[in-house]
Amino acid sequence: MERESSVYKEYLQILERELVPAFGCTEPIAIAYGTALAADILGKMPEKIRVEASGNIIKNVKSVIVPGTGGMKGIQTAAAAGVVAGHPERKLELLEELTREDQQAIRDYLKKAEIQIQKAGGCRTFDLTVTVWSGVREAKVQIADSHTNVVHIEKNGRVLREEEETAHENGAREERPALSIEGILDFAMTSDIRDVEELLDRQIRYNMAIAEEGMKHDYGANIGKVLLASYGDDVKIRARAKAAAGSDARMNGCELPVVINSGSGNQGITVSVPVIEYAAELGAGREKLYRALLISNLTAIHLKKGIGRLSAYCGAVSAGTGAGAGIAYLMGGGYEEIVHTIVNTLANVSGIVCDGAKASCAAKIASAVDAGILGFYMYRNGQEFVDGDGIVKKGVESTIANIARLGRDGMRETDREIIDMMIG
Known part of the structure; x- marks a missing residue:
């Protein structure tokens, strides 16, 4: 295969996109990423969080330890960890530097914040929407089809980002690269x-x-x-x-x-x-x-x-x-x-x-x-x-x-x- 050919470059792009580091199981980290990003957009520590997740995400978060939390499990823990960790720009590595003090902060936050969980509607198998509130302020982030693919952002009812829906069938089909x-x-x-x-x-x-x-x-x-x-x-x-x-x-x-x-x-x-x-x-x-x-x-x-x-x-x-x-x-x-x-x-x-x-x-x-x-x-x-x-x-x-x-x-x-x- 010629190094300068479009297919060669596409194969390289596939590898660069897929072979990325992650700290811990990727579904709880996706939830943490969503809450970290939503809280960052909100500009304040959220008092209330609603996590709407497709069944497959819920399935994969239910029984696994959320990394950096001292052994805690579950969607609420993942959501709280994202708020405490912040730094959404770190994406799937954002929980890597949580300290013992952060772990205690997560426990304290879980006691005082209201965190709701709902099963997402629609046909996507990977669909995650995180909405956060502080007083009358509100921010919302939707991640779909892959763990860091942000398709929708809004703040106080104003849409800041809206990605066009890509072709898929029940969340499974993306546009296929030239792989064989x-x-x-x-x-x-x-x-x-x-x-x-x-x-x-x-x-x-x-x-x-x-x-x-x-x-x-x-x-x-x-x-x-x-x-x-x-x-x-x-x-x-x-x-x-x-x-x-x-x-x-x-x-x-x-x-x-x-x-x-x-x-x-x-x-x-x-x-x-x-x-x-x-x-x-x-x-x-x-x-x-x-x-x-x-x-x-x-x-x-x-x-x-x-x-x-x-x-x-x-x-x-x-x-x-x-x-x-x-x-x-x-x-x-x-x-x-x-x-x-x-x-x-x-x-x-x-x-x-x-x-x-x-x-x-x-x-x-x-x-x-x-x-x-x-x-x-x-x-x-x-x-x-x-x-x-x-x-x-x-x-x-x-x-x-x-x-x-x-x-x-x-x-x-x-x-x-x-x-x-x-x-x-």
Whole structure:
């Protein structure tokens, strides 16, 4: 792929947009960002807050610790943390520097402020509106379709910003970039490493740090430690264990940042940590690791794009598939090995559901990465799932299109049922 071509530049833009740092689970941070921005526009400490959130946001905030708060959970905590933290310009990193004094300020604010929660109407799966009041003053912020995409701002009834609604279906479809597995592999093999080195170095540094933290200490269900204790420390186990450990740490209060993928820190950990672990085991050079990470990251983004940011379809599946593709490349695989790894993985674990952010995400990540590794070894041993095997269709892009349809349309009612089970 020519470095000066429009497609090459578009792929770079996708990576720069998607591989950004976040401090803690991204849904509570989005709420904190919304309240911080609304309070900043209001110009005063709000006395009352109303958070209107789509069911998928509520689902993902319900059971996860809000980072920097000393172990507190929930939408009210996230909203209060945003007010106390301020600095909305820091976006998904705004809670990173909360102090013990700030934690106490959050508790005090929760006692005195009125914070209402409502389920948002409309068809978007990611829809968040925060309204704040102080006396007769009022400010409102709406974030839609992704975690920092501010589409509406108003103050005292006067509209300050209004974005035109982009084409989407139930919040899932955005305008799709020119991604394909063939294009991803072309880009990954021909990229000038100088263009991606800084992005990928940060992903390696951040995501391995939280994985190591998860392995060292007691977080969540300690899936990583269970895997190593039960199955040994072969690279196939370590790749799963370290990714799971990073998720366990992140879901359960670890105050380390993560480089996300497709709006999710868990997916960011899953696409990177197993690939990094395999590269170390195989003695791959830095350049080969970078190219493997390009394959992994972009494959996951490609798979998620048709499904949408939030769904009943577990995003760990897309990320585990991406990791499998990156590992296939590290193991000497070319186009055929990589596309069959992708199809074999999707045929295996595409039924895993998302029931919110919490400790069991780590177990799902371990299963998805295992499926990605198995998908490669299946093809290496002459085995594959073929056209007509359930949702598998001839050609990798046709199978990916079926997965998008499954996650976006087929699991819509499943999503509603899950949300009703969790929040009533």
